[in-house]
Structure formats: C-alpha cells, structure tokens
Amino acid sequence: xxxxxxxxxxxxxxxxxxxxxxxxxxxxxxxxxxxxxxxxxxxxxxxxxxxxxxxxxxxxxxxxxxxxxxxxxxxxxxxxxxxxxxxxxxxxxxxxxxxxxxxxxxxxxxxxxxxxxxxxxxxxxxxxxxxxxxxxxxxxxxxxxxxxxxxxxxxxxxxxxxxxxxxxxxxxxxxxxxxxxxxxxxxxxxxxxxxxxxxxxxxxxxxxxxxxxxxxxxxxxxxxxxxxxxxxxxxxxxxxxxxxxxxxxxxxxxxxxxxxxxxxxxxxxxxxxxxxxxxxxxxxxxxxxxxxxxxxxxxxxxxxxxxxxxxxxxxxxxxxxxxxxxxxxxxxxxxxxxxxxxxxxxxxxxxxxxxxxxxxxxxxxxxxxxxxxxxxxxxxxxxxxxxxxxxxxxxxxxxxxxxxxxxxxxxxxxxxxxxxxxxxxxxxxxxxxxxxxxxxxxxxxxxxxxxxxxxxxxxxxxxxxxxxxxxxxxxxxxxxxxxxxxxxxxxxxxxxxxxxxxxxxxxxxxxxxxxx
Amino acid sequence: xxxxxxxxxxxxxxxxxxxxxxxxxxxxxxxxxxxxxxxxxxxxxxxxxxxxxxxxxxxxxxxxxxxxxxxxxxxxxxxxxxxxxxxxxxxxxxxxxxxxxxxxxxxxxxxxxxxxxxxxxxxxxxxxxxxxxxxxxxxxxxxxxxxxx
Numbered sequence: 001x002x003x004x005x006x007x008x009x010x011x012x013x014x015x016x017x018x019x020x021x022x023x024x025x026x027x028x029x030x031x032x033x034x035x036x037x038x039x040x041x042x043x044x045x046x047x048x049x050x051x052x053x054x055x056x057x058x059x060x061x062x063x064x065x066x067x068x069x070x071x072x073x074x075x076x077x078x079x080x081x082x083x084x085x086x087x088x089x090x091x092x093x094x095x096x097x098x099x100x101x102x103x104x105x106x107x108x109x110x111x112x113x114x115x116x117x118x119x120x121x122x123x124x125x126x127x128x129x130x131x132x133x134x135x136x137x138x139x140x141x142x143x144x145x146x147x148x149x150x151x152x153x154x155x156x157x158x159x160x161x162x163x164x165x166x167x168x169x170x171x172x173x174x175x176x177x178x179x180x181x182x183x184x185x186x187x188x189x190x191x192x193x194x195x196x197x198x199x200x201x202x203x204x205x206x207x208x209x210x211x212x213x214x215x216x217x218x219x220x221x222x223x224x225x226x227x228x229x230x231x232x233x234x235x236x237x238x239x240x241x242x243x244x245x246x247x248x249x250x251x252x253x254x255x256x257x258x259x260x261x262x263x264x265x266x267x268x269x270x271x272x273x274x275x276x277x278x279x280x281x282x283x284x285x286x287x288x289x290x291x292x293x294x295x296x297x298x299x300x301x302x303x304x305x306x307x308x309x310x311x312x313x314x315x316x317x318x319x320x321x322x323x324x325x326x327x328x329x330x331x332x333x334x335x336x337x338x339x340x341x342x343x344x345x346x347x348x349x350x351x352x353x354x355x356x357x358x359x360x361x362x363x364x365x366x367x368x369x370x371x372x373x374x375x376x377x378x379x380x381x382x383x384x385x386x387x388x389x390x391x392x393x394x395x396x397x398x399x400x401x402x403x404x405x406x407x408x409x410x411x412x413x414x415x416x417x418x419x420x421x422x423x424x425x426x427x428x429x430x431x432x433x434x435x436x437x438x439x440x441x442x443x444x445x446x447x448x449x450x451x452x453x454x455x456x457x458x459x460x461x462x463x464x465x466x467x468x469x470x471x472x473x474x475x476x477x478x479x480x481x482x483x484x485x486x487x488x489x490x491x492x493x494x495x496x497x498x499x500x501x502x503x504x505x506x507x508x509x510x511x512x513x514x515x516x
Numbered sequence: 517x518x519x520x521x522x523x524x525x526x527x528x529x530x531x532x533x534x535x536x537x538x539x540x541x542x543x544x545x546x547x548x549x550x551x552x553x554x555x556x557x558x559x560x561x562x563x564x565x566x567x568x569x570x571x572x573x574x575x576x577x578x579x580x581x582x583x584x585x586x587x588x589x590x591x592x593x594x595x596x597x598x599x600x601x602x603x604x605x606x607x608x609x610x611x612x613x614x615x616x617x618x619x620x621x622x623x624x625x626x627x628x629x630x631x632x633x634x635x636x637x638x639x640x641x642x643x644x645x646x647x648x649x650x651x652x653x654x655x656x657x658x659x660x661x662x663x664x665x
Contacts, residue, residue, distance in 0.1 A: 135588060142595050149602055158613045161606065168606070169546055172599065173538065176553045179592055183561045186585065453624070 001050050004043050005059040005072045008082060008126045011043075012036050016119035029115040030097050036119055037090040040126065044083030051079050052495065054502065056512035058132070066514060067193050073132035073513055076499035077329055081258060082129050084333050087481060088250050088340050089122050091474045095344055096243035098470025114154065121147035121247070128255045132513060134182050134192045134267075137259065141178065141223065145171050148252060151244045152236065159239045167236035174222035181215035188212060195513035198266050198506055206272075213268045217277075220263065224256025226314055227284035230307045234291060237306075238299035242347025245299065249306050250340030254332055257313045264317050265325060265503040266510075275408055277318030282412045285311030285419040292426045296452035298346050298356040298434075301426050302339070305382065308419055309335055315412055316397050319404055326500025327396030330493055334381075334389040334485055341378040341478040345371065348475060349434070351465045359449045361434040362442030368467075372435050374475050379431065381482050383424040389485040392493065394420055519563045527563070530556035543607045547600060554596040561585045561592065 015036030022028040051057060057074040060066050074082075096114070124144025131137040149171075153164035186192055188208055189200040201209060218229070225233040233253070237245050264277070288308025295301040313335070316328030346356055348371050353361040365372045381388040394416065401413040433442050433449065442449075485492060502508050530552045537549025565572070565585040572583035 135591070139591065139595075146595075146598060146602070149599070153606060153609075156609050156613075161610045161613060165543060165546075165606065165610065168599075168603065169538070169550070172550050173553075175595075176550075176557055179557045180560055182588070183557065183564060183585070186561075186588075187564045192584075192588075 001046070002057045002059045004047060005057050005074055005130060006061060008040055008043055008047075008130060009072075009123055011039050012119045012123040012126065016116045016123065019119060020113075020116040023112040026100070026115075033093055033115045033119055034090070034097075037086060037093055037122060040122070041083065041086040041090055044079065044086045047074050048076075048079040048083050051076050054498070054508075056509070058513055058515070067191060067196050070136050071132035071193065071513060072130045072136075073194075073509075074130050075509065075512070076495060076502060077258075077261070078129045080329065080333060080495065080499065081254070081336075082126060084336050085125050085129070085251055085254075086122075088336055088478070089118075089125075089247060091478045091481070092243045092247045092250075092340065092344065093118065094477070095246070095347070095471050095474035096241075098468035098472075098474065099241075099243065099347070113150065117147050117150045117154075118247075120144075121151065123147075125251050125255055129258060131194075133194055134185065134197065137194075137262075138175070138178055138182060141255070141259075142175060144252065144255065145175065148248060152240045152248070154241065154244065163236040163239040166232055170222060170232040174219050177215065177222075178219035181212065181219055184215060185212050193513070194262065194266055195510045198269070198510050199514075201268060202270075209268065209270070210272060213263070213273055216263050216267070217260065217273065220256050220259040221280075222256075224253050224260060224314075225307050225310055226280055227287050227307070227311070230284065230288070230310070233307055234295075234300055234303035237303045238297065242343065242350060246340045246343035246347065249303065249343050250336045253306065253310055254313075254336050257310065257317075257328075257332060260314065261317055261325065261328065261503065264320070266506050269504075269506045271320050274318050274320040277314055278408050278412050281311045281315035281318050282415040283311070284308065284314060285415055289419045289422045289426075293422065294453040295426070296357050296359055296449065296454050298349065298358060298430055299343070301430070302342055302346065305423055305426070306339055308423065309339070309382075311419070312394065312397055312416060315416060316400060318412075319400050319409065320504075321400060321404060322497070322501045322504040323400035323403060324397070324500070325503050326493070326497040327393060327400050329499050330389075330396060330489075330496040331393035333492070333496070334393045334482075337478060337482050337485060338378050338382050338390060341475065341482055342375075342382060344471075344475045344478060345375045345378065348374065348467060348471060351467055351471075353434070357454065358430055358433045359442065359445070359452065359454075362437050362439035363435075365435040366438075370472060370476075374472075374479055375435065376431060377479050378482055379427040381486075383427050384420045385424075387486060389482065389489055392486070392489050396493065520568065523559055523563045527556045527559040530559065543603075543610060547603045547607065550603065551596070551600055554592070554600075558589045558592055561589050 015032050019029045019032045022032065047057065051074055054076075058066070059072040059074075061070045061072060063069070096118075100114075121144050124140050124142070124147060126140075127143060128137055128140030131140050149164065149168050152167055153160050182192060185197060188204055189197055191197060191200065201212075204212075222229045222232075237248055240248065264274075285308050288304050288306075288311060292301045292304035292308065295304060313328050313332055316324040316326075316331065318324070349361065349364065350356050352368055352371060353364065355361060381390045384390040384394045398413050398416060401409045401416070534549045534552030534556055537545045537552065540546060540549070562585060564582065566581040567579070568581075570579050570581035572581050572586060574580050
C-alpha cells in the first residue's frame with residue numbers, strides 16, 4: 001500500500017501539466033481536474049482505512065534509504081487531513097466549474113490558468129501533509145503558496161493586486177524565516193529528516209532548542225494566521241473570487257496548523273512553550289471575534305471568525321496533552337469543512353444579491369429559501385450549537401482544558417466559551433438582517449448596523465446573476481458533509497483520539513519512520 | 517564547526533539591507549529587499565556545508581564538504597527565481613493600473629490612527645494625468661533630499 005503514497009502528489013501535479021496542455025479547451029481541463037481530485041480522494045480514503053490500526057506508511061522516494069533520501073510518511077492525522085482536503089477541493093472545484101459555466105466568459109477565473117493552478121495548489125497541500133522531512137515540508141508550502149499567489153490575483157483587477165501584494169510579501173517573509181530555521185536546525189542537528197531531528201534535538205542546549213522552536217513557530221504562525229501575525233488575512237482573502245476564498249480559508253491556514261501540530265508533538269515535544277501557545281490562543285480567539293463583530297461585509301466577517309477559530313486549534317496544541325491534540329485534530333476537520341461551506345454560501349449570496357454588505361442585502365429568506373438553509377446550517381455549526389460537530393469539537397477542547405486544571409488553562413477555557421458565544425452574534429446578525437428582514441427595513445438602517453465597519457475596498461454592486469445548478473449542489477454537498485461529520489462524530493472522534501495519542505508519544509513516529 | 521567570517525558578515529549585511537527595503541512602500545524596492553533576504557538565507561545555508569575548498573564528494577582523499585546544503589540552496593534559488601518573476605509581473609500590472617507602484621495606505625489603518633470611521637476609497641483620485649505624476653515625483657524627490665540633509 002505504500003505505493004499509493006506518492007500518487008497523492010503525482011496525480012494532481014501531472015493533472016496540472018495535462019490541464020495546461022489543454023489550454024483553450026475548458027471542458028477537457030475541467031474533466032482532468034475533476035478526475036485528478038477524485039482519484040486523490042479515493043486514495044485518501046484507502047490510506048485512512050489502511051493506517052486506522054496504527055500502521056505507518058513510509059515511502060522512501062527514489063529508493064534512497066530512509067534518513068538520507070526524501071521520505072513521505074502517512075499516519076492517522078496525515079491521512080485524515082488529506083482525505084478531508086481532497087473532498088473540500090473537489091466540492092469547490094464543482095462550485096467554480098458551475099460559476100465558470102454560468103458566466104460563460106469565465107470572468108472570475110480565466111480558464112486557461114485557473115484549473116492548472118488549482119491542481120498545483122492541491123499538490124502543495126497534499127505534499128505538506130505527507131512530508132516526512134522538513135525541507136520537503138518547505139517545498140510543499142512553496143508549491144501551495146506560489147499557486148495561491150496566482151489565484152489571489154487572478155484577473156489582475158486593482159483591489160486584487162493590492163490585496164495580493166500584502167499577502168505575497170507576508171508569505172514570502174514567512175517562507176524566508178522557515179528556510180532560515182531549516183538552515184539553523186540542520187546546523188544544530190545535521191539532518192532535515194523529521195524523525196531524526198526529533199531524536200537528536202533533546203541533546204541540544206536548552207537555549208538553542210528554544211531558539212529553533214520559536215523560529216519554526218513564528219514561520220508557521222504567520223501561515224496559520226495566529227495573533228499577532230494574523231492581520232494580513234482579513235485584508236487579503238475577501239477580494240479573491242468566491243471559490244478561491246473558500247478553499248484558502250478552509251485549507252491554507254490549516255496546513256500551517258498541521259505544521260504547528262507536528263512541531264509541537266514530533267520535533268519539539270517539550271512543554272517549555274506551551275503556556276505561551278495558550279496565551280496566544282486566547283488572544284487569537286478574542287481579537288479575531290471582536291474584529292468579526294465590527295464588520296459589515298460578510299466575507300470580511302467570516303475572515304475574522306476564521307482567525308478566531310485558529311485560536312481554538314492552537315489551544316488544543318498548547319495544552320500539550322493527548323486529549324488536547326485529539327480535539328484539535330477533530331476541530332480542524334470540522335473547521336475545514338464548515339468555513340469552506342460558509343464562504344461558498346457567501347458566494348451564492350453575492351450572486352443573488354449583488355453584494356455581501358449586510359446593510360444592503362435583505363429579504364433573502366423569502367426570495368431564495370435554498371440559500372437561507374445553506375447559510376443557517378453551517379452558521380449554527382460554526383457557532384457551536386448542539387448537536388453539530390462544532391459543539392462536539394469545542395466540548396472536546398474545553399474538556400481537555402479543564403482536565404489540565406491550571407489557572408492558565410481555566411482562563412483560556414473561559415475565553416473559548418465567551419468567544420463561542422460572541423461568534424454567534426455576527427453570524428446571527430447576518431441571518432437577522434439579510435435573510436429575515438425585508439429589504440426596505442434593512443435599507444432604513446437600525447441600531448444593529450449603526451456602528452458597523454464598511455469594507456474600505458468594497459467592490460461596486462453587481463447585478464443579480466443566475467445561480468448555476470452545480471454551484472448550489474456543491475454548496476449543498478458541503479453542508480451535507482458538515483452534517484455527516486456530526487452523524488459520524490463518534491467514530492471520527494475515536495480516530496482523532498487515537499491519532500492524538502500516537503502524536504503525543506513521539507517515539508511512535510520516530511520508530512515508525514526510522515524502522516527501529 | 518567553523519564559519520567564515522566573510523560569509524557571515526555578508527549575510528548580516530544582506531539581511532539588514534533586505535529587511536530595510538522590505539519595509540519600503542514601493543513594490544519595486546520590496547522585490548529587491550526580498551531578493552536580498554533570499555540570498556542572505558542562501559549564504560546562511562552555504563555556511564553550513566563546512567570549510568571552503570573541500571569537494572562535495574566523499575572519498576576524494578581530501579576533507580569533503582557537505583553536499584546537502586548545496587542541494588537545498590539550488591532548490592531555494594529556483595523558488596526565489598520563480599517568485600521574483602511573478603512579483604515583477606505583479607509590479608508591472610500594478611503600475612499599469614495606477615501609474616505608480618506604491619502600496620496604497622490601508623484606509624482602515626489610517627482611520628484607526630485618526631480614531632474615526634474610514635471613508636470608502638475615492639476612485640476618481642487615481643485618474644491623474646502623466647504630467648501630474650511627473651510633478652508629484654519631483655516634489656517627492658525634493659522632499660526626500662531635504663529630509664536626508
């Protein structure tokens with residue numbers, strides 16, 4: 001079964017090449033992209049079943065023996081995130097195909113480069129999840145970042161260039177820092193293989209360990225949008241086309257979180273920085289959600305809630321216990337699905353109402369009940385209303401926090417609960433204004449909207465455009481996937497719990513990779 | 517492990533200059549800053565491969581240097597190259613759109629500094645003629661000179 005591991009990277013990158021050859025034949029490109037992502041999804045499910053009993057699939061690329069060559073590793077957490085990412089990428093692909101067909105001229109996404117770039121982005125995400133050495137992780141990050149540079153500036157309009165410049169410069173800085181950190185780690189321990197680093201790092205002096213650890217965390221923190229390194233995100237994501245924003249919000253920050261999980265559990269399993277992570281997690285949650293409350297634009301509001309929910313993921317990692325890591329993994333899966341769904345629904349709202357500013361949209365419940373359902377379900381899910389998966393994930397995190405029973409963990413648990421309630425406020429406000437109230441009443445203004453912060457780069461209102469069937473179906477599919485996570489929460493949480501336990505006892509990973 | 521002071525010094529200077537340029541408003545300078553930081557990181561990697569002069573092949577009879585950092589540098593160079601090509605295309609596009617390559621100040625940040633709500637951007641202000649642009653440039657250069665003296 002190890003033969004399947006490299007296919008996860010090979011299929012999308014070859015698909016990207018083929019799709020580029022088929023420039024000018026959009027139908028061929030769409031078919032190639034859909035086939036490639038479906039294949040990865042199937043492989044992901046197979047790998048997930050394969051590693052469910054705790055085996056690790058280790059693939060030394062090029063036949064070089066393990067510590068010398070590049071190694072691809074699939075364990076439970078990699079397989080799980082891989083599968084969910086493939087499913088989300090496929091759903092967003094269907095959405096963007098629908099959008100492209102509906103617009104006819106593919107205004108939002110020039111076909112000749114959109115599908116190849118999308119597949120390159122997928123390659124980068126998958127490669128980062130299965131990388132077994134630090135430099136390959138860097139390459140995976142670079143692949144997905146370069147693709148994301150193209151996607152965020154696609155079309156080359158002025159707001160996108162402006163937002164793209166911020167995004168690109170920030171990402172480049174984090175990449176340079178990551179590369180410097182790899183250099184420093186190689187100088188200190190003489191290897192870039194993650195398992196070997198984990199083995200040797202304990203022998204280093206404490207000061208050097210903390211320095212390397214902080215360098216890596218800063219680089220990943222920028223990518224994961226952790227406060228105070230998160231200010232680029234709400235500024236750059238909302239300007240991109242709806243499917244691009246959706247996939248960025250769902251996946252890119254989670255790759256950063258995955259890298260932080262690996263850093264904390266495998267590379268530097270010591271607890272020195274855990275209190276720092278908990279403080280940062282609390283700040284990320286509260287600052288993110290306060291930003292969300294001030295926004296009048298749905299996309300910007302969702303970008304801020306994205307930042308605040310990264311705080312929950314960091315909280316689980318910062319607890320440094322098996323229960324915390326397990327809850328983080330479950331919550332990451334939930335959040336990838338739900339955040340993507342909400343951005344897709346916002347894309348539908350934008351086409352229906354011509355804008356996403358809540359002071360200008362009204363009466364959607366009467367005019368398009370389908371969108372209303374597609375918004376309400378994931379919104380309640382994100383807000384953590386029982387019995388949805390968002391509630392279960394938060395419950396797991398809070399339990400893990402209470403189990404640690406330190407003053408700091410209790411404080412963070414309190415902040416997490418308050419943030420959860422505060423998250424409901426902007427989400428429900430959108431429901432009240434845009435869906436429930438008739439348009440005239442929204443336009444008249446109210447106390448709910450007086451203090452709202454308008455998007456300074458708000459695009460001009462467009463006319464109502466038709467909703468293509470594939471767009472609605474893709475969004476409905478994502479909502480259904482979110483509900484499936486709730487229904488299957490039992491087995492999924494068990495899987496996450498086992499993954500968390502394996503990650504916490506790091507010798508499992510080291511022995512699995514180095515075969516000792 | 518001994519590290520050549522010359523490489524270390526060059527690396528420090530490149531990092532310092534790179535960070536300084538990265539903080540500029542003009543995207544052209546940001547690109548140069550990014551290139552300097554990229555090269556500084558490459559020098560950092562190079563300094564890991566051991567004393568100079570050794571061939572990166574084992575068994576040649578002389579003390580060999582470590583080939584892995586050189587492989588890492590090659591990959592990093594390729595990535596930097598691709599990204600800087602993209603950045604230059606971006607800067608050209610930005611210049612075509614606005615006839616200038618400066619990152620516009622974030623209205624929201626400015627507003628927070630002033631302590632009030634930001635106004636939506638005025639699209640008309642971008643439509644200035646070539647002549648205005650030249651004059652503004654000269655003024656700016658004058659102001660800069662004044663600042664230095």
